[in-house]
Amino acid sequence: MSAQRRSTVDLAEEHLRRSGVRTTPARRLVLEKLSRARGPHTADEINIILRSAVPLSSLYRTLSVLSSNGVLERFHDGAGVARYELAEWLTGHHHHITCSRCGSTRDIDFSQETETTIRRFADQAGASAGFRVTGHRLDLEGLCSQCR
Amino acid sequence: MSAQRRSTVDLAEEHLRRSGVRTTPARRLVLEKLSRARGPHTADEINIILRSAVPLSSLYRTLSVLSSNGVLERFHDGAGVARYELAEWLTGHHHHITCSRCGSTRDIDFSQETETTIRRFADQAGASAGFRVTGHRLDLEGLCSQCR
DNA sequence: TTCCTTGCAAACGATTTGCATTGGA
């Protein structure tokens, strides 16, 4: 077999295996769907995409396991609902932009140069508050093309 | 009377009055406490600070009124709990840094120059996604001096 | 007086958990 590029899902599952976390149909299903998604999704949205193949309580447990093992990341949107997406080491560092009218959220990228600049500002500002900065989250708010 | 600098609370109340929103003890109390706070607080924290002077349900209504009238801003922390703080037009634009170990959140400022740079990046990146950017939120994560 | 606001209790919705059962390695 020639060295083939591993899919995101494969990488994630290998990571889990190495952590001693079992691969199960539900986990694979969630990883597959999220790797295909354009942005972060709520448990409810994932449940709909999966057509309830995984009951909500199990889905939450799945999302919890995947998050605490570093394969997914969780944050809370403007309505306070948890949204999940593949971890940055699988997708690359990125940000979000949310439409303040319809609430849709999209991934967004900054140039490497911009990221470097932001990181430098962040380290600096954090240090002056006595923090060692380990990461940042820059979310934009605006009006999407449909709502504009 | 000489022109005296208006307090943040006064400014907020005048703003409310102009919007036809009544001034009540509960609203004044919440504004006073939040204007003294170092950072954003949850309803529960405010309730404790106020020693339950305002019942939780009324407190939530108060926070809701103040938020929807532009005097407070609400966001959800890492645990998904709503946190409130005075709106930016009252406190000035700023960011937050949260300790990933103890969860404490502090306000943090960037220089005007840095803000300008960030805003420029944001506008640019948003535009390329078809959005008109109206604001941004840059939250830092790190370890505070105690937890470091 | 006229609405708006409050307080209490009940309702809600997202998320979590207990427990018996099933299934992966």
Next chain:
DNA sequence: TCCAATGCAAATCGTTTGCAAGGAA
């Protein structure tokens, strides 16, 4: 086989709401 994962139902917890009583303008 053995321990972890699942499904269901019930429990939590932050937050919201209905309704009658109280209060600001």
